[in-house]
Structure formats: structure tokens, C-alpha cells
Amino acid sequence: MQVNINVILEDLKMGKTSRTQDSLNKLNALLEARFNAGEKDYSIATIGRVSKAEGGVGTVSIRNKTGEHFRLLIDAWATKANTTMKKPPVPQSRLLDVPSDMDLLKRLDDPAMRAVFGQIIAEKNKLKAENRILKQSAEVVVDMRPNQIVHAEQVTQQDTIEVLPSLDGLLLRGDIEALEDAINEDQMARRGWTVSKYGAVKDEDGRPLFKNGFVLAIQKVLTQM
Numbered sequence: 669m670q671v672n673i674n675v676i677l678e679d680l681k682m683g684k685t686s687r688t689q690d691s692l693n694k695l696n697a698l699l700e701a702r703f704n705a706g707e708k709d710y711s712i713a714t715i716g717r718v719s720k721a722e723g724g725v726g727t728v729s730i731r732n733k734t735g736e737h738f739r740l741l742i743d744a745w746a747t748k749a750n751t752t753m754k755k756p757p758v759p760q761s762r763l764l765d766v767p768s769d770m771d772l773l774k775r776l777d778d779p780a781m782r783a784v785f786g787q788i789i790a791e792k793n794k795l796k797a798e799n800r801i802l803k804q805s806a807e808v809v810v811d812m813r814p815n816q817i818v819h820a821e822q823v824t825q826q827d828t829i830e831v832l833p834s835l836d837g838l839l840l841r842g843d844i845e846a847l848e849d850a851i852n853e854d855q856m857a858r859r860g861w862t863v864s865k866y867g868a869v870k871d872e873d874g875r876p877l878f879k880n881g882f883v884l885a886i887q888k889v890l891t892q893m
Contacts, residue, residue: 671748673700680737688737694724695738699745710746711755712739713860713872727860755873769793772878781846784839788885847890851883 677696681689698719702710716727730738739753746753769789776782839847849855856863860872867884869877 671744673744673748676744677741680741684737691725691729692737692741694722695719695741696745698722698724699742703745703749708749708751709756710742710749710751710753712742712753713755715742769879775877778846780840780842781850784843784847785850788889792885844890847886851886 673696677692681692684692695715699710699715702715702718712730713727716725716730719730720726725735725738729735730742743753769792773782773785773789776785851863853863856869861877862870863883864870864880866880867882868880869882871877
């Protein structure tokens with residue numbers, strides 16, 4: 669589509685501070701490069717992320733009320749590229765491409781969080797293996813008898829009482845704070861992440877970061893602290 673970007677750019681720069689004009693010029697250069705490369709993703713999330721990485725305005729500045737001139741420039745280039753500022757649909761194959769546990773672990777920058785989640789993954793894999801073995805060899809017996817209440821005086825020396833270990837004391841305060849931060853709603857919102865009703869975490873493009881049960885598992889761990 670025929671769109672005179674130069675006219676639009678000069679109009680947007682009119683009356684703006686030199687800093688804003690420089691930001692518009694940088695953004696325009698980035699958009700022109702994407703147009704020449706045949707890119708079709710002109711969403712604010714993508715443009716803001718790429719622009720910030722190259723020293724330009726970020727997503728927040730573009731979304732802000734005062735960033736209308738940036739949005740108008742992006743919209744002009746999107747129109748020129750015969751598309752819109754909406755995120756292009758993700759191919760089905762990418763939606764089904766769920767990263768492995770190790771891939772997800774590598775995405776965590778915090779060493780403490782990596783250590784904690786590494787333990788969670790290892791424990792999960794151990795339980796899955798044990799469950800698989802039980803399914804193959806276990807004989808399930810359902811006891812239909814009424815529950816029997818055992819009083820303290822009925823416990824003899826031959827009886828064995830098993831005390832299950834608690835998570836209390838297993839994690840340091842920093843580990844607990846890292847877990848709390850990992851599922852903090854405000855932190856996720858700032859990153860553009862969303863949580864499904866099954867506890868999965870997805871990025872701003874709808875791609876899965878953590879599988880179903882991730883958030884729920886951390887919440888269960890935190891309730892034991």
C-alpha cells in the first residue's frame with residue numbers, strides 16, 4: 669500500500685523535543701528495516717522489545733498515553749506492509765512445541781531459582797518413574813471395611829509410627845522469596861506472562877514457558893513453609 673512515511677514522520681516530529689525526535693528517527697529506522705526484510709509482526713510487544721534491545725523506546729513507552737506518536741508511526745508502517753499492529757497468529761506447530769524441563773530451566777537467570785526448580789523437576793521425574801513402576805506391577809486392594817479409630821493407649825511397642833518429613837527448614841529464606849517472586853502476579857504482568865487455569869505459564873506471544881501444574885506446584889510448596 670502506498671504510504672508516504674516521510675511525510676508522516678515529519679508531521680509526528682513537529683513540535684516535539686529533540687529527544688523525542690531522535691526516538692522517532694530510531695524507531696522509524698527499525699521499522700523500515702523490518703519492512704525491507706518482509707516482516708509482518710508490527711505488534712507493540714514485538715516492536716517495543718526489539719527497539720529497546722537496540723537502544724530505542726521500549727514497550728511501556730509505546731503503550732503509554734504519551735506514546736501516541738510512536739504508535740501512529742508503527743501503524744503507518746504496518747499499513748504500508750499490508751498488515752496491522754495485531755500480533756500475527758502463531759502457527760499450530762509452534763503452539764504445540766512445548767519446551768522440555770531443561771529448556772525451561774535454562775531460561776531462569778536467578779541461580780537460586782534454578783536450584784529450587786531443578787529440585788522440583790528431579791522430584792517430579794522421580795515420582796513419575798515410581799508411578800510408572802507401580803502401574804506395571806502393583807495389585808490394588810480396596811479395603812471396604814469401616815474406618816477404625818485407634819486410641820493412643822492402643823498403640824503397643826510393636827507398632828511402628830512413621831513421621832513424614834516436613835519441608836520446613838529445607839529451603840532458605842532466599843529460596844522461598846525466589847519461589848514467591850516466580851509466581852507473583854505483578855511480576856508476571858510486567859513480563860507479559862499469563863497463567864492458565866491449570867497452572868501453566870505462557871509468554872506474551874502465547875507460547876508455553878512452564879507446563880501445567882507449575883504455578884500450582886509452587887503454591888503447594890509455599891503452603892508447607
